[in-house]
Amino acid sequence: MKKSVVSWIAAAAAVLVFVAVPLRPGAAGSGNPGSAAVSPDGKIALPNPDSGLRFVPGRVLLRFKKGIPSWMSELWIASYNAREIGRLHQIRTHILELSEGVSVEEAVAALNRHPEVDFAEPDYIASANVTPNDTFFGYQYALYNSGQPISIPGSPTGKPSADIKATAAWEETRGDSEVVVAVVDTGADLLHPDLENKFAGSGRDFINEDFDASDDHGHGTWISGIIGAETDNNLGVAGAAWNCRLLPVKVLDENAEGAYSTIAEGILWAVDNGADIINLSLGYSEDSLALSDAVAYAYEQGAVLCAGTGNTGSAVEYPAAYDDYCLAAAATDYNDARPPWSNFGPEVDVAAPGASIFSTFPRGHFGPGSLDYGFSDGTSAAAAHVSALAALIISVKPLLTPAEVMDIIRFSCDDVNEETDPEWDEFLGYGRLNMEKALVPIVIKNRSGE
């Protein structure tokens, strides 16, 4: 008798194991009223109310399979104490309002178990990506390209999404004010209304040998605005590294020229004075041990260096060509195409918008009464966008090494020229910058082993 009972248990165990076999990971919800989080047939992954997913309370979207008569679907809806409050006729989808107290998660789980139901899902709430209120944000296609005119009415329109996805990335972070980007350039307009609150100090001027890095050319102010103009201040333009601060280091004179020794001095000073990122929107065709050593020193001290490849349509210039230490940024335009002037070569790491980039200019630069903003082109702007991304990455992951930050920037790029040059290529490197991929958590939905 006892043996028979044991046999009975063994049989039950075998049945249970048999039943469990089809339960591959993720299929736990099959037939279980409480197993709302798992999707037995891939119809839907239910929202977890605490995971940050937002949906309209008490509302469910429902579609029946084709061939279900309307009287039956109405009966179904009524049987769930639900009320149809709308219908998307073209896609045969009912908008249902559930009775008070009925949970959306449970209703969706229950509905999805019926073979007559094509799908049931919560009515999720979408929101616009972070859009700053800066007056000229609409001209900054590089940050968000909706296909808008690039400048004045009648100017070319860009290709939607040919941008660096800044607004989506800002959902994750707008940067940390402790993170400092050194702009080693012509200086900056320290009193520009869109910049004055963003400087970590008055910087350093290696042209005039003082501590007032005022800009007497305009290039450094333009670059500073791209990286870190004050954002969401109802004024001017938005900086890609929204909250990060700027450290102006003047190494180029009023003609935007500077000796390698001065540039090296500026790089060394920047890293020794707290720069986390060093933007080098400058370059020349000749290699230099001094410049190379300065770049290597800054890298070894923990700074991320970003440089433009050059605007002569030829080989990558130095310091961008210092491959081990410097991210070399080529340019794209508002259609994600490479402008012919963007330098190329094996050192190119990534690309970023560099054509028709609207940013800050020194006050009075275009004459009395004119706007303190303007357009310009160049891989300088591409490098500035890359520096801004590096600043945002360091803001949320301060323990990463420069090499890791550089890899994240490289590997998160969109291969926008993959039709002609798949994977890495010497024109756009790994592709055009994608701040969203670099910063926003990537959702893992595929099952283990798939």
Next chain:
Amino acid sequence: MSRTGKHVWTAAGWTALFLFLSAPLAAQQGPEGLSVKAGVGMEYLNRTVSWDENAFTSGLKGILLAFQAEVEARPGLSACFQAGYALSDFGGLVFRGLPFSVEYQAGATGGLLLGAGIKARASASPSFDIEIAASFDACFGFPGEWALEGLAVEGSLDGRSSWMRIAAGPVVWYKGLSYYVYPFVRVQYTALWGSFRMTETVASLGGTEKKAVSGRGLVAVSLGALSEITEAIGLKAEVTAIPRSGGLDIGASGRVVFSF
């Protein structure tokens, strides 16, 4: 053989071993007062968990399938053990310590479930019995592997989750309903801890993050009933509610119990 298939066979192996070891217990005629029960049970686990020093919350949902044995050493005092297979879904957990942040939404992963418990009758009357029960369960997840898609280079994730749970508290049985159905109320202190270790590899980039989670809500109230279909076979069902700040977690379990 697929990874899932291996897991199922591993679990089947453990359960077979469990049955093998418990068979002599069941087969032997115990001393007076010693009784042995065996059962198969299924539980729907549903707990809200918090992580990153309670800054974020997500859900831990799972299906637990287990073989259970209960030995009553002397009247009113028994110990129980369980072993089986668990599917655990940590959906919504976000790993921001990896080079590329990831949000896990890839469903349940399998694991080995082990547990033990003890219960003692505190008082008995014609209508009510009061027991004090305590239990410990642990799930040791099998490793999983996921592709990291959408990047300029190939990337992958390797991860493994585990959790453990303790519960202790009184159970009040009502015996006045009928000979066959015994409803009960259980009030327990319950705590749950878990972790999910994830390793990311993207070309030359790599990183590992271990995310510790803990269950929200510390008191569970359960309502259930044991129905004795025959002298040897009973069915037990239970619904558990765990109130927490901002909501309620509802779980359920059912089991078939064989008495010897």
